[in-house]
Amino acid sequence: MSLFSSVYAERDDEVRAILEAVRCPSPQRVEEILAHSGAASSDALNLAELAELLQIGATPGTDSDASFEMLRAHTRRLWRAPSGNRVRYVAPIYVSSFCVDACPYCNFSALRKDTVRHRLGLAELDREIELVLARDARVVELVYATDPEYDTRMLVRDVSRAVEAVRHLDGGGVLLCTEYLSAHAYEALADAGLRGIVQWDETLDERAYARWHAASPRKSDFRTRMDNHDRALGAGLEVANGALFGLADFRYDALMQVARARYFAEAWGRGPFVMGTARLKPIAGKELHLQTTVDDRAHETALMVYKIALPQAGRWLQTRETFEINLRNLLDDDVFTYSCGEVQPGGYTQINATSPAGAQFGVNEMERSYVDRALSAQGFHIDYGWMAAPRALATR
Ligand code: SF4
Structure with a gap:
């Protein structure tokens, strides 16, 4: 099986060398770079050119302001x-907030003793699915913390339930967000009708990763986790990957994610269907002591660079961000969700009366009618049933 870990050291060296030498491009240079960037994958820029564009987000000044606006106009x-x-709309359904891991940026961390936790029973899961489908969602994402209760058999049970519920809906499908799993688990889940996985790498900077995850018994295994998407791709699943901006230098994270997405396309014949764009935010008023901050300008630059680098992939604009920022950055085919079930198990059906103490992080939940009107004014509509028929899998 092709594994990203086999090329990681090479890509890591390459990206670090590029970032060591990169300078913020002048507006003339930006014009030159963008002149050979287009809407097809074959027009995509190389990593050194993308690093120059990313540098715009890291450099204050009048010239870089002009370059930033050129990027905006181009995309x-x-x-x-x-x-x-x-x-494209995805309805996340949180199933469990019990976690053995200890990510400091997450309210589900095992170290947070005040978190109100819940694990959906089957009847509760059915009700949550029923409710989001009644609101027109057709693509659902089952979300789990690292809960030891959920072995492959339990995940297959839940996925099968959700698959059955969306089976007859045009463009419907089920996605899964868990910690890393084995190839065998992904094969069983694909057989149960799962269509894809959603997992962010957090960061591919190994040292920064260790700083944030050394206290997590399962998630601290950087290498095994790094190959998770390969195991899912090998089982015929679609993948969503991305970094959690704020854990390391955003330029490194964005370039490594592009390198990884391109590796997937070469190794597996398909890249990610969407790139995650999450950015660290304080939770429950607790300071995170970031060594690297990613301001709006840097974040928005990374979003545009993703699209320029990977024209066939959407970006998943997050409810952690304000609607204003999302609206400004949306492009055709992006994934966007205006309601996340309060990012806690039972959030749609109010099992815990949606206690903020039970939410994974802070989100901006939106009213559908308001979102519809605001999107429509900008030339967008929401596609609830966008998932294509499953691809035929030649061999496993
Ligand atoms: S980010 Fe995931 S693994 Fe980490 S504490 Fe939260 S739920 Fe657990």
Whole structure:
């Protein structure tokens, strides 16, 4: 099986060498770079060119302001028409907030004793699924913390339940967000009808990763986790990958994610269907002591660079961000969710009366009618049933 870990050291060296030498490009240089960037994968820029564009997000000044606006105009010209743009909707359904891991940026961390935790029973899971489907969602994402109760058999049970519920809905499908799993687990889940996985790498900077995850018994295994998407791809699943911006230098994270997505396309014949764009935010008023901050300008630059680098992939714009930022950055085919079930198990059906003490992190839940109106004014509509038929899997 092809594994990203086999090329990791090479890509890591390459990206670090590029970032060591990179300078913020002048507006003329940006024009030159963008002149050979287009809407097809074959037009995609190399990592050194992308690093120059990322540097715009890290450099204050009048010239870089002008370059930033050039990036905005370029991405909007290619991927945001005055009308007819779509955003793909995913309804996350949290199933368990019990976790053995201890990520300091997450309210489900085992070290947080005040978190109100819940594990959905089967009838509760059914009710949550029923409710989101009644609100027109057709693509659901089952979300689990690292809960030891959920072995492969239990995950297959839940996925089968959700698959049965969406089976007859055009464009429907089930995605899964868990910690890393084995190839065998992914094969069993694919057989149960799972269509894809959603997992962020957090960061591929190994030292920064260790700083944040050394206290996590399972998640601290950087190498095994790094190959998780390969195991899912090998089972015929679609994948969503991305970094959690704020754990390390955002330029390194963005370039490594692009390198990884391109590796997937080469090794497996398909890249990610969407790139995660999550950015660290304080939770429950607790300071995170970040060594690296990613301001709006840096974050938005990374979003645009993802699209320029991987034209066929959408970006998953997050409810952790304000609607204003999301609206400004949306491009055709992005994934967007206006309601996340309060990011806690039973959030849609109010099992815990949606206690903020039970939520994984802070989110901006939105009213559908308001979102519809605001999106429509910008030429977007929401596509609830966007998942294509499963691809045929030649061999496993
Ligand atoms: S980010 Fe995931 S693994 Fe880490 S504490 Fe939260 S739920 Fe657990």
